[in-house]
Amino acid sequence: MFSERRYDIVVIGAGLLGCFAARNLRRWKVSVALIEEREDVCTGISRANTAIIYSGYDHKPGTLKAKMTVQANARMDQLCRELDVPFSRCGSLMVSYGEKADAILKQKLHSGIQNGVPGLRLLSGPEAEQMEPALAHGVRSALYAPTAGTLNPWALGIAAFENACQNSADAFLKTTVLDISAVCGDYCVKTDRGNFLCRAVVNCAGLASDRVQKLLFPSPVSLSINAGDYLILDKTSRPMPRYILQYEPEEDDKGISVVPTVEGSLLVGPSERDGRPDYATDTEGLSFVRRQLRELLPDLRVDSVIRSFAAARPNPQRPDGSSIGSFVIEHPAHAFWSLIGIKTPGLTCADELGLYLAEKIAAELDADENTAFAPRRNGIPGVRGLEFAQRKELVQKNADYGEILCPCEEVTKAEVLEAIRRGACTVDAVKRRVGTGMGRCQGARCQQKIIAILSQELGIPESAVTKDGKGTEILYHGAS
Ligand SMILES: Cc1cc2nc3c(=O)[nH]c(=O)nc-3n(C[C@H](O)[C@H](O)[C@H](O)COP(=O)(O)OP(=O)(O)OC[C@H]3O[C@@H](n4cnc5c(N)ncnc54)[C@H](O)[C@@H]3O)c2cc1C
Incomplete structure (x- = not known):
């Protein structure tokens, strides 16, 4: 326990967004404290998600989300090289088996072209089945996005965290933010280990981000949490798909994604159901995922499941309960920023969002560029795959x-x-x-x-x- 520490900026929450915010803030001459209540980084939403680096065709043209996704995707190779994180740009196929899904794919192609997604193509059913022979027969059309890819989300978050610390950000794990107050133009962030006086606050508290903002400011956004279930199949599963597959079902159901991971296993999901943020799986949710997987890849041996897990989704809502979608960036006062309900594509855009916030805050604090910032971080060398x-x-x-x-x-x-x-x-x-x-x-x-x-x-x-x-x-x- 300490009585008081002083920093230019306090970042609350060390998920992907907090780790990248801290890293990018150190591109300026500002002192940064990253506060996380858990014993490690990336144990919340960043631990359980679909691991896709999206190409950017899914978002409304002209929005910040669309621009950031396309830009983040284009920069992902360089980012992963800098941070020594494996990235597989395997491409994705969104597949349709019916008229309704065909129309959705055409609309996504249209948005993708407007968003400037490179190489996007609408394939005929036979073309798609030739590219991915494991698919169930009868594909009517498929949207091919060659720039989509996958990486391990927590590997990326940990790498950003280590690089932020290499660049002298201070991390306080097992430290819970309890209150925030305004003090003579600065902020006082009260934690269970002491107070942090700072000039700026970045709220990246994930599922708690609405509540953290409400510690000091009214928030027009609240989060309702629901859950999703995933399966992981062993790397020996056959036939192993080559592309990320996204199933656009004819029914009103949400479609699952099937992701050949960088570790060689297959990640499948999620379901969508009411749920608690306790990360417990649900039998019905898992049956839904299995059923869709069987429909999409009928020859895949589903008995090679090695793990199941659940994810928690923060859904931003207005006070009347209506949905806002995702990607809410709140700026309720000078040098106070909140990322609330950044669902998909938060993994894809974690670095872009960090850069965006860092630039805004550096301008607010009139900070100079930190020319000593060192973007490279080395991963832990392993023997796997070596001669x-x-x-x-x-x-x-x-x-x-x-x-x-x-x-x-x-x-x-x-x-x-x-x-x-x-x-x-x-x-x-x-x-x-x-x-x-x-x-x-x-x-x-x-x-x-x-x-x-x-x-x-x-x-x-x-x-x-x-x-x-x-x-x-x-x-x-x-x-x-
Ligand atoms: C089901 C699902 C699937 C997704 N799939 C994809 C995908 O395929 N591709 C993609 O681009 N994006 C995807 N996303 C989005 C992406 O996973 C998230 O945007 C990303 O992980 C960012 O999480 P975060 O940092 O906001 O939250 P978290 O990782 O939850 O981090 C928030 C942190 O704040 C800490 N915290 C909370 N309260 C306090 C407090 N009072 N004091 C101190 N610390 C606190 C928590 O302990 C936690 O560690 C998906 C999201 C979901 C929900």
């Missing part, structure tokens, strides 16, 4: 690269130790950094070993190591 000679070289430098802890994903002790050195303090935090427990056995073979290493490295008994939730105190000191 024998390359592995040997790594082992010669560090013998811990010779000890495989997670046989499904081929993750070594050296990688786990580096994840802990970079701040991971729970089993899930290690998983999010190096992929342990993400394979077929879902941690059955490595979890106990990870717990033993966490216990040793953190100096706590094994019984105190948690899967998620209660780690050690952390004031992050940056990564290599």
Whole structure:
């Protein structure tokens, strides 16, 4: 507990949006504190989503969302190179099996062209089936977006977080914002660990962003939360689709997406249902996802499901309960910004939104550019996919690269130790950094070993190591 700290800017919430806001704010000469109530970053909405980098045909032409999505997509290769995050620009096919869906695809083609989405094409059914033979026969048309892609959302968020810290943003995890007040033209952000005096506040509190704004200002927007269920199929699933598939069903149902992930598994979902933000899955929701998957890819072996999970959606609403869609950027007062209900495409646009906010706030605070900003961050080197000679070289430098802890994903002790050195303090935090427990056995073979290493490295008994939730105190000191 401390009594008071002073920063130029406090960012509340370390999901994808908060991490990118903090990173981009450090492009200016301002001090930044990133405050997160959980023990790790990207454990909220950013942990559970569809992982698609959208091409930008889905949004109303002329809107900020449409412009940002197309721009963010175009810059994704460079961003992922800078942050050392794997990105697969595999392209997407939105498929139609009926008249109603045909019309929707044509309308999306039209918006996509207006939005400047490169390479967008409406395919005939046979063309689509030739490109993706796993699709159920009878495709009538398909919208092909070659620029769509996928990456691991938490890998991107963690990379942005590490880079923000490398650039001297200070992160306060396990710190909950309780209140905000205005003090002589500045703000006082009150937390359970002390007060932060600052000149600007960026509210990226995800599911709580409406409530955080209401701590100081009235918010014309409230969030109603609903849920969605997903399945993950093992990388041995066959036939594995090559493209991201988006099913536009004839019925009023929302269609699912099928995403061949950068890890090699298949992500399928989501359903849409009333639900609580507790991330518990629902039998009916999962049956819906299975049913749609069978309709779209009938030959796919659905018994290779290795995991299911649920996501929480923040739906912005006006006071009368009517929906606003998504992408609400509130600016209720000088140097106070809130991102409320940024659903899809928040992953795609996380960096763009961060840049947008950083520019606005830098102008409000009259801040100079930080020419020392270093955009590059190195990921944790792994052995997966390496040739024998390359592995040997790594082992010669560090013998811990010779000890495989997670046989499904081929993750070594050296990688786990580096994840802990970079701040991971729970089993899930290690998983999010190096992929342990993400394979077929879902941690059955490595979890106990990870717990033993966490216990040793953190100096706590094994019984105190948690899967998620209660780690050690952390004031992050940056990564290599
Ligand atoms: C179902 C679903 C699927 C999606 N799929 C895609 C997709 O395929 N492609 C795409 O581009 N986008 C997608 N999105 C959008 C994208 O996932 C989000 O926009 C993105 O993850 C941003 O999340 P966030 O940072 O706003 O929230 P979060 O990740 O939830 O972060 C908010 C953080 O604030 C913290 N917090 C809250 N209150 C406080 C407090 N009082 N004090 C301190 N900390 C606090 C929370 O603990 C949390 O860590 C999807 C969204 C949903 C819901």
